Amino acid sequence: KAGVTQTPRYLIKTRGQQVTLSCSPISGHRSVSWYQQTPGQGLQFLFEYFSETQRNKGNFPGRFSGRQFSNSRSEMNVSTLELGDSALYLCASSLVPEPSYGYTFGSGTRLTVV
């Protein structure tokens, strides 16, 4: 059974550009969450999607957005990149968004903004 797949694994972008990150959940999982990991702020929740609807959102500016497709795959987009957006972006999937069902994380996308 394939795990959570995140692409690309590494990404280098220039300040001001935009970027799209992709996450394919475990087959059958319908809930996808995104987290940003930085050395300074640690792990912070970005958003959660279930059945193509955003169900929860963290405290991030509107430059951060996401979506989920009918096959449960999810993308997150960051527009007008800033140096501070350099981070490891982790995606996690779950069967449904109930806390009793655990998350399975992917290996992340390392974004570097120069």
Next chain:
Amino acid sequence: AQTVTQSQPEMSVQEAETVTLSCTYDTSESDYYLFWYKQPPSRQMILVIRQEAYKQQNATENRFSVNFQKAAKSFSLKISDSQLGDAAMYFCAYRNLMANSKLTFGKGITLSVRP
């Protein structure tokens, strides 16, 4: 708002020895979940152990066990018979019982294992 605190940034343990990683949290909820995740250099967060707050019994998974002190809001992880493969960052995390709730993580602790 819930907070999770891991006050020790780094710890080291001798192979085959036992080590305890500390975690405290703050919440006004009476029921919730607590987790320990491991993040090796591969970057993938791996669930080590989970504790449901309404269960009095401490969770155990092979060499990993927790000491859950609900009144003190403390949740420490004990790793017995430490192995080289246990070297990683360990994160303590909290999640309340609501659907769509997020994980709140501590800052993490880097564990090194000396051969």
